[in-house]
Amino acid sequence: MTALTPRLRWTFSDGLTLVGRELGRLRQEPGELVAALVFPAVMVVLFGYVFGSAIQVPGGGDYREYLMPGLFSMVTFSAVMAVMTRVATDASRGVMDRFRSMPMARLAVPFGQTGADSLIGLLMLAIMVGAGLLVGWQPHRGLLPTAGAFLLLMVLRYALSWVGVYVGLAVKNDQVADAMVPLFLPFTMLSNSFVPTDGMPGWLRFLADWNPVSALTAASRELFGNPGAPSGDVAWPLAHPVATVLLWSAALLVVFVPLSVRAYNRGGR
Amino acid sequence: MPDPIVVAEGLHKSFGNTHALRGLDLSVPRGTVCGVLGPNGAGKTTAVRILATLSDPDAGHARIAGYDVVRDAGKVRARIGLAGQYAAVDEKLTGRGNLRMFGRLSHLSRREAHRRADELLERFGLMDAADRQVAGYSGGMRRRLDLITSLILRPEVLFLDEPTTGLDPRSRGEIWDSVRELVAEGTTVLLTTQYLDEADQLADDIAVIDHGQVIATGTPDELKATIGDRLDVELEDPAALSTAATVLNALAGTEPTMTGADQLSVALSGGGFRLADIVRELDRAGVAAADVRLRRPTLDEVFLRLTDRKETVR
Numbered sequence: 001m002t003a004l005t006p007r008l009r010w011t012f013s014d015g016l017t018l019v020g021r022e023l024g025r026l027r028q029e030p031g032e033l034v035a036a037l038v039f040p041a042v043m044v045v046l047f048g049y050v051f052g053s054a055i056q057v058p059g060g061g062d063y064r065e066y067l068m069p070g071l072f073s074m075v076t077f078s079a080v081m082a083v084m085t086r087v088a089t090d091a092s093r094g095v096m097d098r099f100r101s102m103p104m105a106r107l108a109v110p111f112g113q114t115g116a117d118s119l120i121g122l123l124m125l126a127i128m129v130g131a132g133l134l135v136g137w138q139p140h141r142g143l144l145p146t147a148g149a150f151l152l153l154m155v156l157r158y159a160l161s162w163v164g165v166y167v168g169l170a171v172k173n174d175q176v177a178d179a180m181v182p183l184f185l186p187f188t189m190l191s192n193s194f195v196p197t198d199g200m201p202g203w204l205r206f207l208a209d210w211n212p213v214s215a216l217t218a219a220s221r222e223l224f225g226n227p228g229a230p231s232g233d234v235a236w237p238l239a240h241p242v243a244t245v246l247l248w249s250a251a252l253l254v255v256f257v258p259l260s261v262r263a264y265n266r267g268g269r
Numbered sequence: 270m271p272d273p274i275v276v277a278e279g280l281h282k283s284f285g286n287t288h289a290l291r292g293l294d295l296s297v298p299r300g301t302v303c304g305v306l307g308p309n310g311a312g313k314t315t316a317v318r319i320l321a322t323l324s325d326p327d328a329g330h331a332r333i334a335g336y337d338v339v340r341d342a343g344k345v346r347a348r349i350g351l352a353g354q355y356a357a358v359d360e361k362l363t364g365r366g367n368l369r370m371f372g373r374l375s376h377l378s379r380r381e382a383h384r385r386a387d388e389l390l391e392r393f394g395l396m397d398a399a400d401r402q403v404a405g406y407s408g409g410m411r412r413r414l415d416l417i418t419s420l421i422l423r424p425e426v427l428f429l430d431e432p433t434t435g436l437d438p439r440s441r442g443e444i445w446d447s448v449r450e451l452v453a454e455g456t457t458v459l460l461t462t463q464y465l466d467e468a469d470q471l472a473d474d475i476a477v478i479d480h481g482q483v484i485a486t487g488t489p490d491e492l493k494a495t496i497g498d499r500l501d502v503e504l505e506d507p508a509a510l511s512t513a514a515t516v517l518n519a520l521a522g523t524e525p526t527m528t529g530a531d532q533l534s535v536a537l538s539g540g541g542f543r544l545a546d547i548v549r550e551l552d553r554a555g556v557a558a559a560d561v562r563l564r565r566p567t568l569d570e571v572f573l574r575l576t577d578r579k580e581t582v583r
């Protein structure tokens with residue numbers, strides 16, 4: 001056994017303790033779970049029935065079938081905001097400093113935070129899938145592509161949670177973090193999640209087509225066999241959505257894992 | 270004198286153009302309480318953060334129990350506890366949940382972490398609130414929880430950065446009692462504070478810092494002796510205030526402070542002042558004194574004098 005083994009073991013076990021912490025927080029505040037249940041229901045009703053009645057799905061098909069992959073994307077991208085807020089709160093309340101002053105594994109904090117977010121994300125995705133099934137959405141292409149779609153959603157979520165760690169450590173202030181949360185909405189709306197992009201003015205369409213949210217939504221639609229596959233002259237990310245999402249995930253991890261680990265280790269030095 | 274357990278030598282730290290520390294030296298003997306006093310921005314928190322391995326000095330070095338805070342940070346962390354200026358606990362968890370989590374993160378076994386949490390809650394009077402969310406705690410309870418969180422590993426050295434700022438007198442007294450108990454068990458405490466009576470109550474030695482340097486050290490009594498006794502004069506007629514001030518100024522060689530509508534106070538550096546002489550001088554100037562008293566200075570007065578906040582008749 002090398003000297004690295006106990007350190008790795010502590011990183012893992014401290015990370016698990018921090019995952020347990022997030023679950024403990026959820027248990028203390030069941031209101032957050034209720035909110036997490038209400039949110040998808042509201043979104044499904046609002047988009048599926050209110051806006052959906054006026055939106056034409058490209059190539060025909062049921063709007064709610066078209067919509068659900070967009071809502072899965074929205075839930076996935078919410079990871080950035082959720083993790084950023086949690087990390088910034090820890091940093092501003094001194095909890096982060098307490099971690100740093102303890103003899104615990106250094107990597108455990110960012111890995112614990114992102115690991116916990118994956119569990120929370122899985123729970124939210126499951127709730128969203130339940131809501132989708134209730135309103136008539138379903139995957140059509142069999143087990144493997146369906147599993148692939150969920151895997152893709154979770155992989156990108158994990159990569160995005162590292163962006164959240166970095167931004168949270170950078171802003172350090174829970175009030176600033178809270179003020180940044182509303183930015184999330186235009187970012188996810190400016191995509192193909194709720195309406196097709198071909199009706200948008202040129203520059204806006206360009207932004208929407210290259211928005212990673214659009215690639216994720218397009219990839220889910222493809223893998224679930226839901227309507228709305230773009231046809232004709234489409235931007236590269238939408239023509240190769242699965243590859244685009246994988247590239248984004250890899251790029252985000254390569255950039256933000258080292259940045260976040262460094263920011264955590266250096267914090268306040 | 271026993272070996273110092275906390276040693277800082279020539280610590281420098283800058284943030285941009287702000288020189289927070291300019292050659293700070295400290296030495297705290299094992300088992301004692303060192304009070305670090307200084308006005309806002311003097312560099313207290315910066316010094317504590319460096320000693321607690323949260324920040325690296327630009328120059329100079331520091332050792333805790335012989336371990337360098339930069340090179341042997343891990344060894345230092347296993348020996349220290351830190352309770353900062355804010356209660357650094359998870360507000361969404363219960364008190365017990367916090368202690369268990371930090372216990373696990375301190376690498377106690379699950380059983381040991383649970384046992385230690387209960388022990389600390391019991392001992393520091395938080396058992397009744399143990400299963401309530403910290404968000405619902407009072408300020409004093411939070412600080413107490415923060416303090417006991419830093420005790421999980423029975424630290425050799427405990428850093429307390431303004432542990433009672435913003436607390437009511439009763440909560441302050443409770444924190445003081447806890448600190449005294451810990452010291453009785455052999456813990457070394459380095460405490461920063463803005464409250465001079467806190468240092469007076471708790472500290473064996475005091476280091477006064479200003480502009481990132483130690484400007485005076487000593488026991489509270491030694492520090493009080495350095496600025497000499499104080500003379501308090503209460504006048505029969507407030508109209509005589511400025512005449513009295515002139516007389517006292519001439520006697521003491523420094524300007525007196527107005528401590529009330531008809532009261533003056535002045536530092537007497539050096540000895541040899543007799544109450545009778547002072548009363549006679551006042552008499553000769555036609556000032557009728559209701560009361561004249563000589564007394565030891567308070568630590569506040571020492572502090573104001575040392576940190577050069579000019580005290581004059583308004």
Ligand SMILES: Nc1ncnc2c1ncn2[C@@H]1O[C@H](COP(=O)(O)OP(=O)(O)OP(=O)(O)O)[C@@H](O)[C@H]1O
Pocket residue numbers: 268284285287288289307308309310311312313314315316463
């Ligand atoms: N992270 C930082 N970035 C920039 N300046 C800083 C930073 N930390 C401290 N300073 C500056 O360094 C100086 C010393 O600050 P420090 O917090 O150590 O003072 P303090 O004695 O703890 O004051 P207080 O009594 O207000 O807590 C101040 O001028 C402060 O503005």
Ligand SMILES: [Mg+2]
Pocket residue numbers: 313314315354430
């Ligand atoms: Mg401070």
